[in-house]
Amino acid sequence: MPPTYKATESTTENQAERRDFVTLGLPDVPPKGDLASMEHPLFALRAGDKRVRNYERNGYTVTVKPGPDGCATIHDKDLWLYCASQLVEAKNRGAEISRTVRFTMHDFLKTTYRDTSGQAYKRAGEMLARLTGTRVETNIETGGRRIREFWGLVESAKIIESPDDGRMASMEVTLPEWLFGAINSGEILTLACSYYRVRKPIDRRIYELARKHCGRQPSWRVSLAVLYQKSGSTDALRNFRAAIRSLAESGALPDFLVAFDNNRDMVTFCPNSSNSLSV
Known part of the structure; x- marks a missing residue:
């Protein structure tokens, strides 16, 4: 105590x-x-x-x-x-x-x-x-x-x-x-125990959204435009797109795999195999 x-x-x-x-x-x-x-x-x-x-x-x-x-x-x-x-x-x-x-x-x-x-x-x-x-x-x-x-x-x-x-x-x-x-x-x-270690603000916000929407479903697919709106980002859309592409390529988002379809501007989040989060 x-x-x-x-x-x-x-x-x-x-x-x-x-x-x-x-x-x-x-x-x-x-x-x-x-x-x-x-x-x-x-x-x-x-x-x-x-x-x-x-x-x-x-x-x-x-x-x-x-x-x-x-x-x-x-x-x-x-x-x-x-x-x-x-x-x-x-x-x-x-x-x-x-x-x-x-x-x-x-x-x-x-x-x-x-x-x-x-x-x-x-x-x-x-x-x-x-x-x-x-x-x-x-x-x-x-x-x-x-x-x-x-x-x-x-x-x-x-x-x-x-x-x-x-x-x-x-x-x-x-x-x-x-x-x-x-x-x-x-x-x-x-949330992931490693959440506090995530330093980039946009990565934290994207993690929150992925965690909330993948809470009771196997994956979450969302357009980049909707994700941008939900994120509350004030950056230019082209910079937001680059940040999401970088996040998908790095695999740095705790508990989730991120796939970015550049042709359709769609983003898919799936819990990775180590994700053991509960409600």
């Missing part, structure tokens, strides 16, 4: 008494993603993106508005995956869970394969600024509801410092009801 640190904020003087958060830190838990954000591009693929992004498909609409620090990126989404995986595991073990969670910075950085230097701690703070600043408007159905909603990718967050040296020691985060509802409703898929 991760240690609990005394928060420096005066508003949490009675922290030990209220205990209205869940402490995370279960070992060896694979990342888990919610179905809706795997299908719809909530997270930017480019750092520093400050554009309002609009996405519409099959009657669903998503508008993502950046905060002062820009839109949260697909690498920032690691916080969602980390929290979701921990909460699902805790729930499976019979524990009570809540939207507000606390975890040590070191465990988060280690689990998501980030370095643990002082700069990494600083970058984690910047990640929280983007996640709390990015706002979403959507009518996507989650948890059995389909209503127009406005929410932040993280509702609120605080950084808790060690009383000994003032170093950033842990985070306390309140997840949006939208994500927590997906966790409680089982609208979650297990």
Whole structure:
């Protein structure tokens, strides 16, 4: 169990008494993603993106508005995956869970394969600024509801410092009801343990789409134009085509084989023989 640190904020003087958060830190838990954000591009693929992004498909609409620090990126989404995986595991073990969670910075950085230097701690703070600043408007159905909603990718967050040296020691985060509802409703898929090691943003996004659409079928065949729209890429279509061709040729996508038909502009994803992922 991760240690609990005394928060420096005066508003949490009675922290030990209220205990209205869940402490995370279960070992060896694979990342888990919610179905809706795997299908719809909530997270930017480019750092520093400050554009309002609009996405519409099959009657669903998503508008993502950046905060002062820009839109949260697909690498920032690691916080969602980390929290979701921990909460699902805790729930499976019979524990009570809540939207507000606390975890040590070191465990988060280690689990998501980030370095643990002082700069990494600083970058984690910047990640929280983007996640709390990015706002979403959507009518996507989650948890059995389909209503127009406005929410932040993280509702609120605080950084808790060690009383000994003032170093950033842990985070306390309140997840949006939208994500927590997906966790409680089982609208979650297990991702490859190697997902956190995938560094190219477009490769991460393509993996999410392949994992979501191949979850209960042997393969997924999609036109390049539809894949481009689903990806949320802001790159030119010709550059996106080159990225998909390179991904198919390299075989670098975890758990999946990718075939690109250049003549028809069609892409096919098939689970490879080592794919043992479960729901």
